[in-house]
Amino acid sequence: MKFLVDNLASRLVRTGNLTISYPDGSSGSYGDGSGTPVHMRLKTQRAVRGLAIDPAYYLGHYYGSGDIELAEGDMYALLRTIFTGNPDFRYYDTAWNKVLERLRYVLRWFREKNSIGRSRRNVQHHYDLTGALYDLFLDEDRQYSCGYFERPDQTLDEAQLAKKRHIASKLCINRPGQTVLDIGCGWGGMALYLARHLGAKVTGVTLSDEQHALARQRATDGGLDDTVHFLLQDYRNTEGPFDRVVSVGMFEHVGRPNYLTFFRKSASLLKKDGVMLLHTIGRTDQPTANNPFIEKYIFPGGYIPALSEVMQAIEKSGLAITDIEILRLHYAETLRHWRERFMARREEAKALYDERFCRIWEFYLAASESAFRWQNLVVFQIQLVHDQEAVPLLRDYIGRGEDCLRQHEASSKGRPQGARQFPQEASL
Numbered sequence: 001m002k003f004l005v006d007n008l009a010s011r012l013v014r015t016g017n018l019t020i021s022y023p024d025g026s027s028g029s030y031g032d033g034s035g036t037p038v039h040m041r042l043k044t045q046r047a048v049r050g051l052a053i054d055p056a057y058y059l060g061h062y063y064g065s066g067d068i069e070l071a072e073g074d075m076y077a078l079l080r081t082i083f084t085g086n087p088d089f090r091y092y093d094t095a096w097n098k099v100l101e102r103l104r105y106v107l108r109w110f111r112e113k114n115s116i117g118r119s120r121r122n123v124q125h126h127y128d129l130t131g132a133l134y135d136l137f138l139d140e141d142r143q144y145s146c147g148y149f150e151r152p153d154q155t156l157d158e159a160q161l162a163k164k165r166h167i168a169s170k171l172c173i174n175r176p177g178q179t180v181l182d183i184g185c186g187w188g189g190m191a192l193y194l195a196r197h198l199g200a201k202v203t204g205v206t207l208s209d210e211q212h213a214l215a216r217q218r219a220t221d222g223g224l225d226d227t228v229h230f231l232l233q234d235y236r237n238t239e240g241p242f243d244r245v246v247s248v249g250m251f252e253h254v255g256r257p258n259y260l261t262f263f264r265k266s267a268s269l270l271k272k273d274g275v276m277l278l279h280t281i282g283r284t285d286q287p288t289a290n291n292p293f294i295e296k297y298i299f300p301g302g303y304i305p306a307l308s309e310v311m312q313a314i315e316k317s318g319l320a321i322t323d324i325e326i327l328r329l330h331y332a333e334t335l336r337h338w339r340e341r342f343m344a345r346r347e348e349a350k351a352l353y354d355e356r357f358c359r360i361w362e363f364y365l366a367a368s369e370s371a372f373r374w375q376n377l378v379v380f381q382i383q384l385v386h387d388q389e390a391v392p393l394l395r396d397y398i399g400r401g402e403d404c405l406r407q408h409e410a411s412s413k414g415r416p417q418g419a420r421q422f423p424q425e426a427s428l
Contacts, residue, residue, distance in 0.1 A: 001045070002026075004052035008094065013085035018078075021071070022048060031085055038073035038081050054100060060293035060367065064360040076339065076366040083374040104289030111290070112255030114301045116234045120207045122253060122301040127186075127208035133352055134187075137341035141189040142214075145249030145279065146331040146379045156337040159330075161409070162402075164193045169401030170277045170323065170383055171244045172391055173198045178243040181205070181269055183235045184250025188215030188228070194246075195227045197408050204230045205238055236261065240269035244276070251280035253302050256309060263317035267386070275391060276319070276384040281331070282307055285376045291367075298364050307380060314384065322391050323383035331379055335369035 002022055009020055009030045016031035019039040042048050047067040050058025062068045063075065070078060114122065134142055139157040147159030148166045167190070173180070176199025182191045185204025188211075194200040206212050215230040231238075245266055254262050270276050287306045295302065307324075314321060342349065342365055350358050371377045385391060 001048045001052040005042075005048055008052070008055070011086065011089050012082050016081040016085040018081050018085070019072075031081070035081070036073055036077050038078045039071040040078060041069045041071050043067050043069060054097075054292070056097070056100075057292040057296075060297070060360065060363040063363050064297070064356050066356070066359070074343075074366075075362050076369065079366055079370040080374070083370055101289050104292065105287075108256065108289055108303070111295070112301060112303050113257040114253070114255040116236060118301060119234060119253065122299070123207040124209070125300055126298060127206075128210045130352055131210055131214060133349060136345045136349055137338045142187040143189050144186055145334075146281075146327060147334040147337075148327070149330050149333050156334070156341075159334065160189075164190055165402050165405045165409075166398070167246060167248065167277055167279060167381070168194055168198060168405060169398045170275075170381065171246060172275050172397070172401075173200055173244060175199075177201060179203070180244040180246060181238065181240065181242040183238075183245065183247035183266070184253070185211070185215060185230060186249070187211050188218050188230060190246065190248055191215070191228050191230070192218060192222060192224060195224050196222070196412065197405055200227070200244070202228045203238075203242070204228070205233045205235055206230065207232070207234060236265055238265075238269060241271045241274070242269055243271055243274050245270050245274065246277050246279075248279040249281075251278060252304055253299065255301055256303055256305070259305075259309065259313035260316055263313045263319060263384075266384070267318045270319075270384075270386065272386045273390050274386065278380070278382045278384065280305070280310075280380050280382075282310070282326075282378055282380040283376045284378055291371075293367070294364065297360050304377065310380070310382070314382075319384040319386065320388055321382060322385050322388060323381075323395065325381040327379035327381065329372065331377070332369055332372035335365060335372060339365040339369055 002024075005020070006028050009018065009028065013030040014032070016035050017033050017037045018030040019027055019037070020030070021027040021039065021041040023042060023045055042051070044067045047058070047062040050062050059068070134144065138144060139160045141157070141160060143160040143163065146163065147156060148163035149159045150162050154162070171180070171194075173194065178200050180191070180194055180200045180202045182202055182204040185191050185206050188204055191202040191204040195202050204215060206215070209232065212230055212232045219225050219228045219230065251262070266276055281304045283304050283306050285306065287309050290303055342361065346358055349361065383391065391397075
């Protein structure tokens with residue numbers, strides 16, 4: 001097994017500076033000695049076997065258990081070395097790992113067939129962790145999805161505000177009182193933004209008890225109880241119709257067997273002259289299996305789709321696509337902020353949970369950033385309608401809408417959150 005790990009590491013790392021120590025006291029050096037030194041210590045034989053058999057799962061698994069330690073460097077530095085050390089080779093290019101990936105792909109249907117009950121359990125696994133954890137690394141609005149970095153020097157809070165502004169502009173809300181459904185509303189930030197700055201009447205649905213409770217409290221505290229309502233409900237049980245439908249960071253949890261259900265339900269909830277905006281993580285290559293570590297420890301039942309998989313379901317739903325935007329590297333930068341914030345307050349996270357939890361989340365955040373920075377993950381923003389005349393002909397309406405919203409955000413500062421004043425040019 002040691003030979004297999006050595007062979008894999010020598011193929012993965014042609015440039016860089018990686019040292020691996022083995023349980024028998026031996027060690028190997030990989031790369032050309034350039035860059036940040038990283039020293040990974042494999043403390044047990046089971047860690048060696050795991051990396052030899054299934055590195056996609058066992059690197060994170062045994063780092064979490066403590067069987068793998070980093071004597072020099074951190075997890076992000078290790079993954080950077082692995083993913084940049086030889087761009088022409090990936091661990092899954094080996095014959096055995098191709099077999100594993102194929103087997104996972106064949107079995108995908110059973111793992112992702114998310115009933116309403118199973119969807120709720122999956123959501124609770126991650127999103128019903130204590131809110132104090134998310135306060136350690138998210139922005140003030142608790143946006144747990146990709147920010148929109150208009151400038152390289154933007155703060156996380158600025159980028160998340162820009163994301164809400166960008167999405168709101170694409171929804172084409174052109175008068176106060178229009179109804180909006182927010183599928184997977186999280187802690188309510190998007191819904192509250194649309195109500196506060198565009199006068200929308202928003203219904204948000206979530207399956208997380210923690211998110212539902214906080215979102216309702218935020219609506220009350222902001223004086224928006226009359227215009228924003230949050231329901232502990234599956235989107236499949238939601239009744240419409242609505243002028244607008246938005247879903248941010250939820251589609252990753254739907255599962256491929258439910259894609260057609262999701263879009264047909266969305267079509268039935270959207271008025272004939274309505275607009276829908278879907279914001280989801282996607283992959284730039286062909287369909288494949290889930291990452292096994294992320295599936296087990298972080299997001300059970302989830303899947304990151306290729307655009308071709310999404311398109312097939314949309315084409316059968318009765319909805320038409322009017323705009324697709326690919327956000328490249330925005331999520332890598334978002335995750336960099338999250339990772340650095342989490343690590344800066346790691347001891348607080350450990351006090352909430354334990355060392356194993358912290359190590360698993362270190363790996364999760366570092367691996368996710370690596371996937372967006374050096375692998376195949378991006379974000380899709382897909383605009384959908386029934387009637388192709390529901391949105392303006394040229395895309396410059398998005399920039400105009402963002403400018404208008406910036407003005408309204410500035411004019412709203414210092415006023416009670418529930419007090420809304422609409423500039424004359426608020427029509428997007």
